[in-house]
Amino acid sequence: MQFQNDNEFKSTNDTPNYFYKSPPSGLVSINDFNIIAYERLQILYAIEINGFRFGKYSTAYYDALDNEIRKIRKDLTIKYVHLQKFSEDLRDHLSHFILRLCFCKTEDQRKWFISNEVEYLKYKLNFHDKISNSQYMKSIMEHENLNYIPLTLEEKEFLLKNLINSTPKSLNNKLKDKDTDILKVPFIEIPELIRKRRVYINKGWAYVPKYELIHIIIRRFRIYLSYILTYTRNYISKIKDKRLLSLIEGGEQMYNGAADNGKYQQKTISGDNLTSNDIEKISESFPLCMLNLHKNLLKDHKLKHWGRMQYGLFLKGLGLPMSEALKFWQNEFIKVISLENFQKQYSYNVRHMYGKEGKKADYTPYNCIKVIMGATPGPQDFHGCPFKHMDVSVLRQNIKYETNPFQRSKFNKISDTQIEEIVSLAQSSHFQIACSRHFAYKHNITMEKAPAINHPNQYFEESQKILVVQIS
Ligand code: SF4
Numbered sequence: 001m002q003f004q005n006d007n008e009f010k011s012t013n014d015t016p017n018y019f020y021k022s023p024p025s026g027l028v029s030i031n032d033f034n035i036i037a038y039e040r041l042q043i044l045y046a047i048e049i050n051g052f053r054f055g056k057y058s059t060a061y062y063d064a065l066d067n068e069i070r071k072i073r074k075d076l077t078i079k080y081v082h083l084q085k086f087s088e089d090l091r092d093h094l095s096h097f098i099l100r101l102c103f104c105k106t107e108d109q110r111k112w113f114i115s116n117e118v119e120y121l122k123y124k125l126n127f128h129d130k131i132s133n134s135q136y137m138k139s140i141m142e143h144e145n146l147n148y149i150p151l152t153l154e155e156k157e158f159l160l161k162n163l164i165n166s167t168p169k170s171l172n173n174k175l176k177d178k179d180t181d182i183l184k185v186p187f188i189e190i191p192e193l194i195r196k197r198r199v200y201i202n203k204g205w206a207y208v209p210k211y212e213l214i215h216i217i218i219r220r221f222r223i224y225l226s227y228i229l230t231y232t233r234n235y236i237s238k239i240k241d242k243r244l245l246s247l248i249e250g251g252e253q254m255y256n257g258a259a260d261n262g263k264y265q266q267k268t269i270s271g272d273n274l275t276s277n278d279i280e281k282i283s284e285s286f287p288l289c290m291l292n293l294h295k296n297l298l299k300d301h302k303l304k305h306w307g308r309m310q311y312g313l314f315l316k317g318l319g320l321p322m323s324e325a326l327k328f329w330q331n332e333f334i335k336v337i338s339l340e341n342f343q344k345q346y347s348y349n350v351r352h353m354y355g356k357e358g359k360k361a362d363y364t365p366y367n368c369i370k371v372i373m374g375a376t377p378g379p380q381d382f383h384g385c386p387f388k389h390m391d392v393s394v395l396r397q398n399i400k401y402e403t404n405p406f407q408r409s410k411f412n413k414i415s416d417t418q419i420e421e422i423v424s425l426a427q428s429s430h431f432q433i434a435c436s437r438h439f440a441y442k443h444n445i446t447m448e449k450a451p452a453i454n455h456p457n458q459y460f461e462e463s464q465k466i467l468v469v470q471i472s
Contacts, residue, residue: 018121018140019224023097024090030243033098035080037247040095042072044116047123048369056119065123101248104232112369114225121221125214140217150181151207159200163207166200174211181210189216274319276328282318284411285463287435287456288386289371290314291402296382301335306375306383308346310366312353317365317457322354367455368432387426387434395423399438412444435459 440450
């Protein structure tokens, strides 16, 4: 890709973009480069959110995704009319390569990108399969040289009993259908089908019904993307063009995976290191997820593993040094266990969080997506995002409690109507929007001025900014 100041893009690349093996070649303005990347980010984000909301692969999930992707494309084309000169295929192709640059640096970014790109390919396969009766799949197979020869009708008839015995009952009729081709595939291509016991294997060959071919495509795509992102990460350090570098950084920040990149790495508040004694006071600016962990730690004097990780890394991101973190956790835990036990069982954890033990990784605080997607809290667990994980009545109580837990007179009292509005957003799986709304009501600011919350540490910083203005 090259950059120019007008908006002309001439694609000289006619390689189909199934696996995005070759980058498009041509000219694109910096501005359009940015908009196109943003469009794909919104699509990947919609895939993630709808997966949470409806459960992946349900009809409701695919329907919601269809609608949302159409809307994202339409809204962007209305806003930037000139984008119509790029076909959807070209935008798809371009944007994939742009985001590769933005999401190759850290393991978390690569994982997020691969997982959502894989889901996007599944969505496209499902969509195209509906409208073109496997033509899309067929063309990918040809393009990827996956020329598996179908069994003849006689061969299929001969193996039918074995095929049926190796397939879930619900698929037997589909399997018997004379139009269902059975392909002879090296068994290493389909570990997932073997794991799920959905396929007949004999002498190193798997006999795969054509409706299961998607597993081969998806596996290959995942492996390829993982390899290519690692390759891109090595390449990116050689990029010198400042405009491109700033666009890459902008792409990272749009998702705020930047948080995983150290944005909320341990830092100081007002230039001074935070001490364990300050935590109670500043907890007034905590988002609901961290406040929930904080108050339960004060109540029970303990937190389970994920709670300690989520809260401990958040505090580290606020600027709590390791020595103070040890003091903070110790002060609470020794109310219910001996000092010796604390040192044996828990102080290692704290040092590990700060990169002083184990593989010495310098862990960063979790962003909202990570909290929302992370391990579901079990009994006596307090981690997670209250807007996703709390029972509705407990969520209501928590918002109410939070308006006046420690005489927080600095904050606005959230009314019952406002609480219902927040709860209703949470119930429709708009977790981060619910959190932003909560922020707006708590700080008594308009929705337009409220930040879009995507990181607990960002919530804290934005809250502190408002408090400083109010105090001065
Ligand atoms: S949306 Fe983010 S900041 Fe808000 S409660 Fe959930 S995880 Fe915490």
